[in-house]
Every structure is written in C-alpha cells, then in structure tokens.
Amino acid sequence: MTSVKDFSVERAATADALGRGRFVFTDAYSIFDWGRMPDTIPEKGRSLCAMGAHNFSLLESEGISTHYRGVVDDGSVVDLAETDEPPREMAIDLAQVPDLPVENGTYDYGAFHAEAGDNYLIPLEIVFRNAVPRGSSLRSRRDPDEVGLDVVEWPDEPVRLPEPVVEFSTKFEEQDRYLAREETDAIAGRATLDELAALAREVNRVVTERADDAGLAHEDGKIECLYHDGEVRVADVVGTFDENRFSYDGHEISKEVLRQYHKRTQPAWVGAVSAAKEEIENVDGTDWRALCESDPDPLAEDVIATASDLYTAGANAYIGRKLFDAPDLDGAVETARTLE
Template sequence: MTSVKDFRVEEEPTATDLGRGRFVFSDRYSVFDWGEMPDHIPNKGASLCLMGAYNFELLDVNHVPTHYVGVVEDGEVKDLGECESPPTEMAIELTQVPDLPHEDGEYDYGAYHEVAGENYLIPLEIVFRNTVPVGSSLRKRGEPADYGLDTEEWPEEAVDLPEPVVEFSTKYEEQDRYLDRDEADDIAGVVDLDQLEELALAVNHILTDHAARAGFAHEDGKIECLYHDGTVKVADVVGTFDENRFSYDGQQVSKEVVRQYYKRVQPEWVDAVAAAKQEAIETGEPNWREQCEIEPKHLPDEIVDALSDLYCAGTNAYVDYDWFDAPSIEDAVAAARDLN
C-alpha cells in the first residue's frame, strides 16, 4: 500500500518476465511527503484512476510504451471507453523492485542493480517543468539564464520556460533529492539517461498539448519507468492531478490547492516537516517523520467538498466526458479560488 493507492500482485515478475498486478485507487491523499493525511477526498481515487487510464491510452495512440493493461470493472479488464462508471482499479504489468540497502547514511544502488538484472523499476523520478512557480526548488538550483530566460534574477511571479526542463530525482530514498546527470546515470543502471530524458519530453509534449485543448495549462509533472529486456516503459500512473501540476484560468487544479491551504492555515506543521527533513539530512536518519512533533489538522468539511468537486470537475473537463456528477470546471475552479 502507498499513501494514496493499494497494490495487488496477481502474477509475480521474474528475472526475465514481467508479472501482472493492479493499482486500487483510494480517496486518501498525501502532501509534503507526509503519507496518509487525516481526511479522505470523495471520488478522488476514481478521478485519478480515470485520468491516469485516459492518459495511458493517449500515450499508446502516440506509440509511447507503458505498463498499462486496462481498467477493471466487475472483475474484467477493459478499455476505459467500455466502462459504465468511473473505475477505481487499473491492471498493469509488474517488474522487479529489489530492496535498496541503506547503511551509514548511504544507499547501495550497486546491490539494487545486482539483483535487478534486465527487469526492474528504474529507481528515479524523471521530472519535467514547463513553468517555474514562485517557491520552486528549481530557483535554488540555478539562475534564470541557466534555463534560457533573459533575466538576471528570478521574477516574483511564475515564469513560463522557453523550453521544458528535465531533471532527475531519487525515488526510493527516504527523502527525494535532485541529482546531477552523472549520479542519475549511475542510479539508472543499464538504461541510457538520454533515452529517459527523451521519453519524458515526449510524454510532456503529449500531455501539454492535450491539456491546452481542454483549457488547462500543464505546468510540470513526472514519470517513472521500468526497464525490461531492452525496452523502457512508462510505469506507475501518469498525468493526474496528483502526479502533475495543472491550472485552469490561473487556478491550480491539483494537490497544490491543499499544500497552499496548509501553508496558510497550519504553517507551524509545514515548518516542522521542513525542519524534520533537514535534521534527517544532517544526521543521516531516514525516518524523518518520526522526528516531527506536530501532526496535520483535519480539513474543514467545506474544503473537502470543494476539493472533491475540483478533482471530479477537472477530470470531466480533461477527458471531455461527464463521468462524475460535478459542477462545471468553471464553478469548481471559482470555489477553489475562494479558498485562498
């Protein structure tokens, strides 16, 4: 189980063959890497499953290999268009995920790949960015000119990048950290890093183009990938309001709404999380959450309702079909904007 979806294995992968399994999407959510938060958001799981399936099928049409098999309704694996109601289960191919040893503050990727062989989940997140919002960590890692911007200092508002930027971060470490290309190349194993970058740019282009036609701005996102017998496939889930950052008419339609709410209403918890993470980096202690002395508070009911409407209305608009009984995207966005 992850913080937002459950994982079922139907056929174990082997050193040579992919297995089969399912994601079961829940209404749980996570922000700031906390794990499961105190509240559930109704229909969020169905929204993510539906949007993820839609995007996987969109990638398939564009000849991008993925681990997606279909969605599950009444125990049967189907294409999304065959479903009668929003699905909450997704059938996928499975690859090996070896243990990543951690000792004396160091992660042993050599041991990971020794077990992984030619069939493994690449232990990286490949991040792509089309915009740089205020507060983005990218601003701390480089100057505007490094990303093709004709300005000496970062503006005090979000900036559209002239070309998408691709970065690599760790996936299985207790805290995600961004990597230079040499370290990312080592962690990727036998997979060529340029191939991962090209794949991320292709996915970003497809999602950005579709989002624009649906009225959304696609600001940033990530992919995860598996490697099997010489082929790299997009894995996990792609292009949802949790994995990626979308906006509509200038309003975030993503988990960013919740992040900003907690920054405004419970900043002491947000600060405590940041402090615990920093202390963990300095001490080499992987379980930073155990060091955090403040717990997140419950969301008010009206916030939960507005978030549910935002997920459902956003999904309806993105896929151009009313799967959910939800307000229009314009009304849902207006309600979310009123939360600020």
C-alpha cells in the same frame, strides 16, 4: 517514499518475465512527502484512475510503450471508453522491485542493480517542467538564467519556460533528492539518461496537447519507468492532478491547491516538516518524520468538498466526458479561489 495507491500482485515478476498486478486508487492524499494525511477526498482516487487511464491510451496511440493494461470494471479488464462508471482499479504489468539497502543514510544502488538484472522498476523519477509556478522547488535550486529565462531573480508570478526542463530525482529514498548527471547514470542502471529524458519529453508533449485541448495549462509533471529486456516503458501513472500540476484561468487545480492551503493555514506544521528534513541530514537514519515536532490537523468539511469538486470537475474536463457528477470546471475553480 509515499503512496496513496494500494497495490496488489496477481503474478510476480521474475528475472525474465513481467508480472501482472493492479493499482487501487484510494481517496487519500499526501503532501510534502508526509504520507497519508488525516482526511480523504471523496472521488479523488477514481478521478486519478480515469485520468491516468486516458493518458495511457493516448500514449499507446502515439507508439509509446507503457505498463498499462486497462481499467477494472466488474472484475474484467477493459478500456476506459468501455465503462460508464468511474474506475478505481487499473491493471498493469509489473517489473521486479529489489530491496534498496540503506546504511547510515547511504543507499546501495549497486546491490539493487545486482539483483534487478534485466527486469526492474527504474529507481528514478523523471521530472519535466513547462512553467515555474508558485511553490515550485526549481526556484530554490536553480537561477532563472540556468533555465533559459532572461531575468536575474525569480518573479513572484508563475513563469513559462522557453523550453521544457527535464530533471531526475530519487524514487525509493525516504526523502526525494534531485541528482547530478553522474549519480543519476549510476542509479538508472541499464537504462540511458538520454533515452529517459527523451521519453519524458514525449510524455510531456502528449499530456500538454491534451491539456491545451481541454482548456488547461500543463505546468509540470513526472514519469516513472520500468526496464525490461532492453526496452524502457512508462510505468506508475501519468498526467493526473497528483503527478502533474495543471492550472485553469490562472488558478491551480492540482494537488498544489492543498499544498498552498496548508502553508497558509498550518504554517507551524509545514515549518516542522522542513526542519525535520533538514535535521535528518545531520544524523544517521532516514526517517525524518520521527523528528517532526507536530502532525497535520484535519481539514474542514467545506475544504474537503471543494477539493473533491476540483478533482472530479478537472477530470471531466481533461477526459472530455462527464464521467463524474461534478460542477463545471468554472464553478469548481471559482469556489476553490476561497482557499488561496
């Protein structure tokens, strides 16, 4: 479980009532579940905050309930359209997040829900996929015919799916796991899987339509949700270059660029991460990073600058407003091709 957002509580959630808090979007980044990497990407946090706020406003306009309250501008909570500066903080409603006990690598969701009651952050990520790009984990877990494709083997190039695929994975565990339906149902608690899947498809539709209007291809993404008083709301943040994969003219403009760059330039570290994740399955415990035999190296300054331009130029295009001082998206993507 990793995050590059900081989090503050203004009023704690209770068994009966939502609380209030704020996300602070940092310029840190994380890949392969490592946690915060050695570098920061300038303006990354603000670009994610702006994209997330824009998407929450779109969802609310479609009647989809969320935990979003606005962005923070000079101490006040306002709509994104009311500020001229890229925001770094987002105001949100909070649900309870009980402890998830773990013993010998086994997580006790029964104890989580006993404390959660009727107001909790659902300990799942609901993943939706419109395409299967290079690097997608779906390629290693499912055969093409299982997701509606009329081929025997996965082709090397990205593949569009005939219909979006929805999957469920763990949220609070040390290493994400994709789940079968029976286990997912128990982890979801009072929320139903059909409701969560339908909500994910609606969010996917809204983000995909906005991406299409901006000239982007929306490949996949996820939502997280809270459950309060019988209602499921979209939580965390939605439709950013960290939570979702987007491409432009066939080139990735999401965090996937940094994943693939590390695979190419730091294969020993990427291999050590994979080995540690496999090894932890055979020992008692959950901290696979302690078993990793190497750490990631910092990025070169030109790589950091290229990544920053991708985030900010992409955010400008998606929002439809030049909120950031960034090159146009064509120029940013052309430069980023050198990282492929």
